[in-house]
Amino acid sequence: MLVLGAASGSAGATEFDLRGFADLRLLRAGAEKAWQHGGLGKFRWDGGGDTPGLLAVPQELSLVGSVRPVPSVSATVHLRVAPDQDTVVDAIEAFARWRPVSTSAWRFSVRGGAFFPPVSLENDGIGWTTLWTLTPSAINSWVGEELRTIGGEVSLTWRGETDRITLTGAVFGWNDFAGILVAYKGWGLHDRFTGLFEHPRLADEIGVHSNTPNPKTTQMFSEADDRPGVYGGITWSRDDAARVTMLAYDNLANSNASKGQLAWRTRFLSVGAEVPLGDAFTLLTQAMAGDTTLAEGQAGQSVTDFNAGYLLLGWQEGDWRLAGRVDLFATRERGPRNRVELSEHGHALTLAVTWRPRDWLRVTGETIRVNADRAQREIVGVRREQTETQVQLGVRVLF
Numbered sequence: 435m436l437v438l439g440a441a442s443g444s445a446g447a448t449e450f451d452l453r454g455f456a457d458l459r460l461l462r463a464g465a466e467k468a469w470q471h472g473g474l475g476k477f478r479w480d481g482g483g484d485t486p487g488l489l490a491v492p493q494e495l496s497l498v499g500s501v502r503p504v505p506s507v508s509a510t511v512h513l514r515v516a517p518d519q520d521t522v523v524d525a526i527e528a529f530a531r532w533r534p535v536s537t538s539a540w541r542f543s544v545r546g547g548a549f550f551p552p553v554s555l556e557n558d559g560i561g562w563t564t565l566w567t568l569t570p571s572a573i574n575s576w577v578g579e580e581l582r583t584i585g586g587e588v589s590l591t592w593r594g595e596t597d598r599i600t601l602t603g604a605v606f607g608w609n610d611f612a613g614i615l616v617a618y619k620g621w622g623l624h625d626r627f628t629g630l631f632e633h634p635r636l637a638d639e640i641g642v643h644s645n646t647p648n649p650k651t652t653q654m655f656s657e658a659d660d661r662p663g664v665y666g667g668i669t670w671s672r673d674d675a676a677r678v679t680m681l682a683y684d685n686l687a688n689s690n691a692s693k694g695q696l697a698w699r700t701r702f703l704s705v706g707a708e709v710p711l712g713d714a715f716t717l718l719t720q721a722m723a724g725d726t727t728l729a730e731g732q733a734g735q736s737v738t739d740f741n742a743g744y745l746l747l748g749w750q751e752g753d754w755r756l757a758g759r760v761d762l763f764a765t766r767e768r769g770p771r772n773r774v775e776l777s778e779h780g781h782a783l784t785l786a787v788t789w790r791p792r793d794w795l796r797v798t799g800e801t802i803r804v805n806a807d808r809a810q811r812e813i814v815g816v817r818r819e820q821t822e823t824q825v826q827l828g829v830r831v832l833f
Contacts, residue, residue: 449502453560455832457493459568464822469619470518470626472638472649474811476782476804477824478518478624492517493828496526496561506534512561514629524629526562527582539593546586548630548655551665552602553577553681555706555718556746560832562627566718566757567786568800568828569623571744573704573722578627579615579634580700581683582655584608585662596673602681603666610658610687613700613726617738620778620808621763628654639813652695659691675716677708689730700726702740718746728769736769738776755788763806780806796830 467473468480479489494516502508512526529547536542550557554574556564562578564570570578585606592599619637628634633651640650667681684701691697702724709717721743728736742763749756764779786800807819 451500451502452497453499453833454495454497455560455563455830456495457831458829459489459491459493459826461489461491461824461826463489464824466820466822469615469622469624469637470635472635474619474637474639474808476620476622476624476780476806476822477802478626479824498561507532514561518626519629520632521629524631526627526629528630541591541593543589543591544586548582548584549587550577551581551583551604551681551683552667552669552679553581553683553704553722555677555679555708555720563625566746566748566755566788567759567784568798568826569625569784569802571720571746571759572621572623572742572761572763572782573720573744575622575624576616576742578625579622580609580612580628580654582609582628582630583665584655598669598671600669600671601667602669603664605662605664606685607662608655608657609663609685610691610693610697611652611654611656611695612685612687613698613738614652614695616740616765617698617726617728617736617767617776620765620776620806620810621740621742621780623761623782623784623802623804630655637810639810653693656693658693658697659688661686661688663687675708675710678706680705683724689727690732696728698726698728699730700724714749714751716748716750718744718748720744734770736767739766739768740764753790755786755790757784757786757788759784759786775809778806778808778810780804780808794832796828796832798826798828798830800826800828 463479463481464477466475468475494514496514498512500508500510509530511528514526515523527549529545529549531545533543556570556574559565583604583606587604589600589602618640634654636650638648663685665683669679671677681704687697687699689697689699702722704722706720723741725739744759744761746759761782765777767776782804784802788798790796803823805821809818811818
């Protein structure tokens with residue numbers, strides 16, 4: 435981490451903070467084509483053929499810079515360089531925050547720009563990474579794929595001696611196409627978060643009834659109906675790291691509005707908790723349920739209900755962390771009967787071991803096994819139920 439002051443020693447000095455990481459992976463990828471390549475695989479990478487492959491991958495270089503001209507105002511930008519994104523450099527988040535100094539039990543803050551909604555309990559690390567595993571849960575993999583608050587958020591916090599309660603509300607735009615990926619390809623488990631200027635690829639099987647060629651993409655962070663979405667949430671936390679959070683989200687999109695593609699009306703409720711179990715163990719759990727609607731009230735109306743949940747048990751001692759996680763996920767499409775049903779159900783087991791011998795070095799080994807049943811696979815002549823296994827060794831150099 436690099437911190438610079440424009441006037442060292444001065445109480446009014448402007449502070450600059452630059453942090454980041456380089457991430458390298460050695461992995462045994464699954465055989466099913468990855469979702470980024472137009473397939474229905476649940477992982478970020480595939481072996482490029484019919485059998486699993488061993489890959490050495492420069493995953494990404496992330497830079498997170500912030501500037502604080504006065505104590506109450508800051509601005510943050512997260513830029514990423516990755517081999518599998520549309521442009522050489524893309525932005526993941528870019529926002530400003532105003533948090534006035536408070537001497538009472540109440541504290542107020544406002545932020546505006548582009549940032550992740552406060553859904554995740556896992557992704558507390560630099561660059562919205564998780565500290566327990568390499569791969570976040572299905573819930574937070576989807577948040578990284580499809581959600582970004584591009585607008586303004588207000589938070590009000592009451593601070594007691596050990597407890598805090600925070601109320602959060604936001605108004606946002608440019609997320610009218612959220613829901614298209616979870617409906618058209620289902621859930622995934624990966625750390626491939628969509629950049630603000632990217633156009634994620636849809637599953638090739640979606641076009642089986644159309645004459646448009648592959649690859650097909652979607653304009654994820656775009657405005658179609660010129661009306662805002664909203665979310666609101668509440669979080670209780672305690673100094674010993676216990677947290678309970680709930681957030682209700684609705685992009686309020688007009689699912690008949692079009693900007694090259696029809697918008698998707700997406701809404702969900704997420705609840706989660708983090709509970710310390712003694713000095714060494716931590717329990718994380720989260721559940722989400724919602725739906726996304728296309729062409730509401732029309733002959734081609736499609737509604738996809740989606741739900742997922744996970745339970746993670748982590749242990750930490752010195753330089754070591756161990757984590758085990760169970761994910762359950764499902765979607766259920768209620769739509770036109772003239773095509774293959776896009777519903778799915780499945781589960782995943784994740785085991786991860788992390789060693790951090792230095793502040794600047796993090797080494798993680800991870801195994802994920804996913805079983806999912808999705809009828810959409812039958813379009814390309816494979817069994818609808820598939821089991822995928824991915825083994826990764828990640829080396830992260832932090833600075």
